Amino acid sequence: MGELLNGMKRSHMCGILRLEHIGERVTLMGWVQRKRNLGGLIFVDLRDKTGLVQIVFDTTVSQEAFDKAEGLRGEFVIAITGEIKQRESVNDQLPTGQIEIFADSLKILNESEVPPIHINDDDKANEMLRLKYRYLDLRKPKMQSKLVFRSKLAKTVRNFLDDNGFTEVETPVLTKPTPEGARDYLVPSRVNQGKFYALPQSPQLFKQILMVSGFDRYYQIVKCFRDEDLRADRQPEFTQIDIEMSFVEQEDVIAINEVLIQKMFKDAIGIDVQLPLQQMPYQEAMDRYGVDKPDVRFGLELVSLNDLADGCGFKVFTDALANGGDVRGINIKGAGEKLSRKDLDKLQDYVKTYGAKGLAWARVNEGEITSPIAKFFSEEEMQAIVTRMDGEVGDVLVFVADKSNVVYDSLGNLRNELAKRLELTKEDDYKLLWVTDFPLLEYDEEANRFAAKHHPFTCPKDEDLHLLETDPGKVRAKAYDIVLNGVEIGGGSIRIHNADLQGRMFKALGFTEEEAYDKFGFLLDAFKYGTPPHGGIAYGLDRLVMLMTGTDNIREVIAFPKTQNATCLMTEAPTNVDANQLVELAIQTIKVEKEKTEEVLLNM
């Protein structure tokens, strides 16, 4: 049982104490980081969220206090009072290393068992343990600083948006399932048996409705939910900075968001972002980089070889073309000595994960080309390829021939992989760009119909509108993504604000009028009553924090994240529930006695 505070007040935080505080009497509270007992002299490193400070117990303290200090262990919670003195031996590793506190009283407010992980930034404990004991993991300075950073970034955003006439409005968490897009998390309704709410994948429809309501400028920093498989940069619940504006076009949304982005980078990490940001149409991004979120910090651009491969003697190339595919290559500039045969084999394995059947290569050497596929080409043909790809001595050329999307996908990702392996990027280099003119629709082979690339409320480009019924795949959208170093950190669009056009869009997606009304009737109805032109954007806050703090894992910037199986190791969610709870929700019909609950659950 710990001692009581009994009116004791903390006077300072630990990590802020400096030479200027010498002579002051202070009362500090925190956790014991480490104790060094030299016999007649005990040092304790006391930790709170601001850092460490050294406490000294020597023979001038009461015997009782000294005995108590001897009994201190790691992570005990204590309160001490004492005088700040200059240190005899300075510790220049610590910000507080010039001073120490000679304690004259000690209270042990709480004891601690030996923690299963070290409370230390250098701790190497595996993630399973760290997540189970997240409350201990979060005591580490590095973890705390990331969450503090996150909080400050959110505040910067709020301040900016508040200053610019935006109103934060909360939208429902219990809402309606959405047929398009990701899987929904469902919540059963007790009052309406057999019916379900869904957790929002985004507040999309509500923010558009708020524009109908005349809020003019809305934002919300809001949790969103998607029941899909997890990744290093994907959690089932994540936080979005959600923004919507009325009476705007694409350039207006982009303009104000560039200023917001500039402010975020300046305030959070002191980086000056030059405006306006680069803009690149989707098709150009695909052709040059193979992905719709290109990392433009380095070259290694894709080169089309379709015309040169046409009629060559290499069956892999000609077959790809005959099947309507593509042949593209990347010149890995000057990598001749860095990439061994073994490395090239590894790169081949890498592109295979994206469905490519192989990765052909050619080395440009002095006076000759070394390549396993050289024998299929005449010298002139090979030279034409090298010239097209700007090949010089010391370069390695790699090629993929396949269906277009496989070529884009494999080379686009290979590009990023190469940059990583060859260390082509600098840590503090931040390159932002807008990718614009996305296709409005994408053909879904499985469903045998077109599906919205962004979402069904995205406005087609005016000049492409006439193609919506005749050639829907060609229609481009007023949609834009903001990309940072190869990561999509946000995306948005100008929305449809006209019931007729929204109807045409649903039709293009294969919805009957009844289906459209069933799913989105409230929006179509709302559109009848004077809807302003509007559009917006949403940023992934978790990803922003990741990139700005140089973290490669989203779990490190979320206080209580989920594992790859979408479980919480600390709370053990999700869990079984009392069978009677299921009965109330009409998910299970047999009412059972309390003792038998477990048995019934096992038989479900």
Add this chain to the structure above:
RNA sequence: GGUCUGGUAGUUCAGUUGGUUAGAACGCUAGCCUGUCACGCUAGAGGUCGAGGGUUCGAGUCCCUUCCAGAUCGCCA
């Protein structure tokens, strides 16, 4: 749903071709120590080798199943 990596002391790891009592470092416990700061010295405790099954005279090691964690493809409007 697929592919891949890992699981051995509280923690991080080592553990040879299958072979005696499974080791190291840190941490922990006890003792000594008045200027340490990764304190030092001495002594000590601590193991369901993720779980289950199999092969074998013998399994941490080989095989099968399974659980957990991670990476990734599919998926993520």
